[in-house]
Amino acid sequence: MSLETNLNLVKETMHQASIQSSQLKETTLIAVTKTVSGEVVEELIALGVKHLGENRPEKLIEKQDALVNYQDLTWHLIGTLQTRKIKDVINRIDYFHALDRLKTAQEIQKRATKEIKCFVQVNVSQEPTKQGIDLAEVEMFIRSLESYNAIKVIGLMTMAPNGASSKEISNYFKQLALKQKEIAALHLPYAPCEELSMGMSGDYELAIAQGATFVRVGSRLFDL
Ligand SMILES: *Cc1c(COP(=O)(O)O)cnc(C)c1O
Numbered sequence: 625m626s627l628e629t630n631l632n633l634v635k636e637t638m639h640q641a642s643i644q645s646s647q648l649k650e651t652t653l654i655a656v657t658k659t660v661s662g663e664v665v666e667e668l669i670a671l672g673v674k675h676l677g678e679n680r681p682e683k684l685i686e687k688q689d690a691l692v693n694y695q696d697l698t699w700h701l702i703g704t705l706q707t708r709k710i711k712d713v714i715n716r717i718d719y720f721h722a723l724d725r726l727k728t729a730q731e732i733q734k735r736a737t738k739e740i741k742c743f744v745q746v747n748v749s750q751e752p753t754k755q756g757i758d759l760a761e762v763e764m765f766i767r768s769l770e771s772y773n774a775i776k777v778i779g780l781m782t783m784a785p786n787g788a789s790s791k792e793i794s795n796y797f798k799q800l801a802l803k804q805k806e807i808a809a810l811h812l813p814y815a816p817c818e819e820l821s822m823g824m825s826g827d828y829e830l831a832i833a834q835g836a837t838f839v840r841v842g843s844r845l846f847d848l
Contacts, residue, residue: 643830656842662690679703736774743781779819796832
């Protein structure tokens with residue numbers, strides 16, 4: 625199948641899922657480009673996709689350099705960021721999806737020359753191998769970010785565990801959505817927390833049904 629066919633299928637699926645959702649906001653598709661070349665991304669841009677995601681800073685920088693001629697792209701760093709790499713990448717991105725340590729926040733504060741829109745990554749399923757903080761610690765963690773004015777907590781992010789059933793995955797997404805509403809209701813000026821980054825190729829429909837405002841989709845677009 626062509627890239628265009630894949631994209632249209634993903635968009636149609638997103639539309640159908642949004643009908644089932646109580647979420648009124650539109651869901652933004654982030655194309656996760658980590659497995660493809662700059663040329664393939666150019667094809668995707670020509671099809672109208674402007675939100676691009678990479679999980680590693682070096683890869684993101686590489687893609688940006690390959691796509692310097694495009695002015696209107698929005699860049700998402702969706703993976704964990706090692707402290708020593710923050711200075712190289714933080715001022716090149718629009719969104720950071722994997723904030724889960726105070727040390728990262730401190731380094732962002734030190735290096736950022738603009739406000740960075742951040743998602744706090746939550747390990748809803750408490751898998752030992754997954755990044756992210758426990759649901760029970762989200763509020764405390766977010767409150768501890770108050771003094772870092774370079775960081776705006778715009779929402780929560782999670783990854784569903786591999787091999788979980790649809791029912792389990794939906795339940796993890798629902799728990800994240802509840803926590804997001806809880807934090808939003810605190811009306812913390814530095815943490816509006818109105819967004820939900822959840823859903824990948826295998827589960828973006830489920831995520832949208834539970835209120836995702838950003839989905840991060842790679843293989844479903846690029847497995848041609
Ligand atoms: C790779 C990746 C994705 C996309 O995964 P697919 O299954 O290829 O859609 C989403 N989120 C994160 C954090 C990733 O690293």
